[in-house]
Amino acid sequence: EVQLVESGGGLVQPGGSLRLSCAASGFTFSYYAMTWVRQAPGKGLEWVSAISGRGDTTYYADSVKGRFTISRDESKNTLFMQMNSLRVDDTAVYYCARSGAIVPTILDYWGQGILVPVSS
């Protein structure tokens, strides 16, 4: 059974940093691209970032480019998102998702999400 479990969320002040983790199980982690998606309160889904199965290619939405860094650790079957220079409008539930063999395409499994409130 494919499982994705996010952790690392919590209240952070504007300008602060946070690292999200997503523990994956039930599939060959290194074979799949992975994606982070967020959802601000009362809003729709917004693609944030993705990483190829090999980890050699990363992709970012313009809204987070230069502030967020996606990475993965194959030995731990874990996806990460380092978030720096956080802003109030980064407040959202963050979801990790499996997103296709090798390169990011469709999102076919989702985690339960983790809340990241950014507020002073």
Add this chain to the structure above:
Amino acid sequence: QLVLTQSPSASASLGASVRLTCTLSSGHRSFGIAWHQQLPEKGPRYLMKLNSDGSHTKGDGVPDRFSGSSSGSERYLTISSLQFEDEAVYYCQTWGTDIQVFGGGTKLTVL
């Protein structure tokens, strides 16, 4: 620019059928998409991958009542024999060379 357009809301009666539409931006009519369901206060759930020729592959445990079809730049999700449990927001999603994109979502109300 790769954009997906969805109507904000739709409604249909219990037991009826409803077809939701996702429209691809100009120049992208050959793209496949995915449909996702988000129940109230829950995370998204993958429903199916839908190709430009209308062929589709459903996710684990997705009922037969859910089906997909395509016409030109439009991608459809049809839900038959509507149940109250189908009341949710439905998102379409696609991908480009270095980007993944979501539609704005359609909130489905079952009357």
